[in-house]
Amino acid sequence: MRATVFTLFPELFPGPLGASVVGRGLSQDLWSLSCVNIRDFATDKHVTVDDAPFGGGPGMVMRPDVLHQALMATYGEKKPDALIYLSPSGKPFTQKRAKELAKAQNIGLLCGRFEGVDQRVLDAWDFEEISIGDYVLSGGELAAMVLLDACVRLVPGVLNSQESLEEESFSQGLLEYPHYTRPQQWQGREVPDVLLSGHHGKVRQWRTEQAIARTKVRRPDLWDAYADSGEDEKGL
Numbered sequence: 001m002r003a004t005v006f007t008l009f010p011e012l013f014p015g016p017l018g019a020s021v022v023g024r025g026l027s028q029d030l031w032s033l034s035c036v037n038i039r040d041f042a043t044d045k046h047v048t049v050d051d052a053p054f055g056g057g058p059g060m061v062m063r064p065d066v067l068h069q070a071l072m073a074t075y076g077e078k079k080p081d082a083l084i085y086l087s088p089s090g091k092p093f094t095q096k097r098a099k100e101l102a103k104a105q106n107i108g109l110l111c112g113r114f115e116g117v118d119q120r121v122l123d124a125w126d127f128e129e130i131s132i133g134d135y136v137l138s139g140g141e142l143a144a145m146v147l148l149d150a151c152v153r154l155v156p157g158v159l160n161s162q163e164s165l166e167e168e169s170f171s172q173g174l175l176e177y178p179h180y181t182r183p184q185q186w187q188g189r190e191v192p193d194v195l196l197s198g199h200h201g202k203v204r205q206w207r208t209e210q211a212i213a214r215t216k217v218r219r220p221d222l223w224d225a226y227a228d229s230g231e232d233e234k235g236l
Contacts, residue, residue: 001031008109010035012141025158041069059115069120080106081128086140090129095170102154111140173226179212
């Protein structure tokens with residue numbers, strides 16, 4: 001995967017993407033990251049990338065002409081597999097979409113600032129708008145890092161254990177079951193007996209039950225979708 005981030009703050013990258021398993025994947029060329037400084041494509045002496053919104057209102061809006069030049073210089077007429085604008089107005093980011101993007105060869109991420117981006121450039125380049133949650137950040141850079149981390153860890157070879165990917169939260173439509181490790185007793189709290197039994201079938205059943213119970217309580221929206229899919233009848 002080749003990821004290109006369009007930003008006014010390229011110095012923020014790779015940031016956390018340069019650490020842990022994702023950073024190791026970057027150093028091993030399992031994926032690549034480059035940043036395009038949008039300000040490099042401003043044409044006036046003040047290096048202006050934004051202007052006041054038509055119709056009035058607070059704040060400033062990122063200019064479509066400057067963004068278009070940055071995109072053209074990077075891609076020309078050949079668009080990447082996915083172009084994503086990180087926006088609180090976008091569709092919620094999901095594990096399903098992360099899996100799809102992890103298979104892409106080339107993706108571009110646009111990090112907005114100020115009040116946002118002129119809609120015309122989003123339409124002209126057919127951007128997919130994605131939100132990482134129902135809240136507002138100062139800019140799209142942190143959201144881009146979240147999205148890339150979720151995708152890159154799914155790229156083959158980045159994680160050592162494929163099994164861990166298959167069992168973690170959202171992979172099966174449920175939240176993940178609770179985990180325990182040594183010491184067996186801690187502050188008067190015991191590890192559930194079934195996890196010490198050595199009976200793999202019973203352990204698997206317990207984990208399924210725990211995942212279902214946790215999802216029902218913490219994320220009833222996920223449980224409803226899981227139940228509607230019929231997966232609850234088949235188990236994990």
